[in-house]
Amino acid sequence: MIREALEKKLVTAIAELISAGSLPETARTVRIEVDAPKNPDHGDLMTNFAMVGSKTLGMNPRAVAEILAGELGSDTEVFASVEIAGPGFLNFRLNPAWVAGFVASVLERGVSYSHLTPDQVEKINVEFVSVNPNGPITIGSGRGAAYGSALCNVLEAAGHEVHREYYINDGVNSEQMRLFAESVKALLNGQAVPDNGYKGDYVQEVANGLEHLKGAELATIQKASQDAMIEAQRTALEHFRVNFATWFSEQSLHDAGEVARVIGELESKHVADESPFRTKIETAKGGVIKSVTKEDQAVTNTDDEDASGEGEQATLWLRSTKFGDDQDRVLRRRDGRLTYIASDVAYHKDKFNRPAGGTKLITVLGPDHHGYIGRLTAVVAAMFIDQATPVDDPTPLTEHEEILFGNVEERNRCRGAQAWAKDHLTVQIFQIVRFMKDGKPAPMRKRDGNIYALIDLIKEIGEEMRPNGTEEEKLQAGSDVARFFYLMRNHDTAMDFDLELATKQSDENPVFYVQYAHARICSVIRKGAESGLAASTAHLGLLDHAKETTLILKIAELRDEIAQTASDYAVNRLANYALELARSYHSFYDTCRVNQPENPELSSARLALCEATRTALHSVLGLLGVSAPQEM
């Protein structure tokens, strides 16, 4: 916010200097960046404009810096000093009174302080969690749940329209779901579950709830047991503060005939066919194509279970290699059943309807799915090939391309479609979480088939944190800690989740450090009210202590952090920001006494600063899905 203001000042100053003839016209094109210096001795904020621009301006950086410093330095309302340092840095020391003025605008905006207005509003569908309905939400999926939900909050705060979606993998043809149903059925009939079946206690629980279906058809049991599982997942996720606007059933696409219809569409677009070969692309290091081969279709695979008993027919191939995938994918099996990827085509088309007129899809996937990015991109490219603008490349087909494409025109259309897909679909992969106990990794899947469920993690932590709390308080405490821990680390790197630290005494716990700051602010404000003191913006100019200025600058950063996070999806930045903001407050609190009845003007200004901090803290915690307690 303060940064935005300074960037505007720079733009104005540069325009003045151009019309005065001190800077060439090209100065307008130089990118302007204002940042906080790492070293506080270098001032409150700084810009590298002179160094970045020196080349295009044809001037040496220090000369540019001097001209700019002269122009800006005259604005004594804003700047206490403008210094040139090093190779051409421009270091700004801001006038504390000017900085303090921003407290008023935070208070004016209140909760909307964290709401941004983007240059362009995107309509984004975010799909996350989406695990099979054959078990509880695990602690592994917990990371995706925390990440996806926080990402949605941030995108919304950044001003975009967001649709939260869960894709239920409930295709009746799914091997895994059938196996799950068979396991439940076996338990219902008092038989042993199949060798490769599901053996956890939760399977027995599902069976217990379905006593009335004893002796029923497998299909009936399959439907009922997956519904039970979905309900359990939904409840667990709600406790974890994860909610979806849509729970989308894969099977519903089959039932509506959408999958079949879309497959027909692909065939008529000549991106899917029944020719009996699979194309494979082998790449050498650096992604250069080493070879493209058409493999004759192998018919020797005997592992297939021919569940439908419909006998053999031609395999239907999606020619995904035309869109950068490393091999063609099967849409319809030899036995006539459609594959998972076939529903994916229909599904990705459908997703653009939520929100209406969707402009972007984000899919959050687990660490075992990064091989899936190329496939998904190809799916979207194939589906929307008519929407995309072909690339303009007149060069003839290479030797490799001749195997993939019929002619130059087709290649250019496919390349265009691939670019379109990359533009409209973003896949975010989160990496694995290792849960550490006694310094050793704790198994997520136990030998007896039991799974470490997210809800158990939440309850364990809650029990430890609030042994005397209500059920509701325990769930909240557990969820707060778990969410913050998941979100502290960059989702794209493997992390260790220290179960002892999370469940142990609270004083080592970063979550509580932040929540404590919020509770402390609330307490200070309460205390002030008891002495007849209240926040006011009438004397903000009194906030000139270094700790006060630092805190205000930190509060002002929130909007920048949100904007940045909405564009690079690195939600962990906000968890770190929350810690920094809390630290700035604690440090301020320690030095600057807020409530001083003998000095009501300073008190009112500091209370205003407390209010502004509370607003910012409350906002970040809200984005992270962590509660901001008034007392603890």
Add this chain to the structure above:
RNA sequence: GCGCUCGUAGCUCAGCGGAUAGAGCACCAGCUUGCGGAGCUGGGGGUCGGAGGUUCGAAUCCUCUCGAGCGCGCCA
């Protein structure tokens, strides 16, 4: 073999083109006749895995290399 991700303080991790690389934990030394000490202040501790390159400037970008994790089904 190919692809993705990661190697930063004793440990867990930030930083991802800027000036002397940061925080928490652990360790050491301090702060309270006052608003919540679940707090604050200070200190020690690093050839940012290694080697080249790009440029005014690299932990950050590129190439190679070593090491770790994961992924490459007519499973989902």
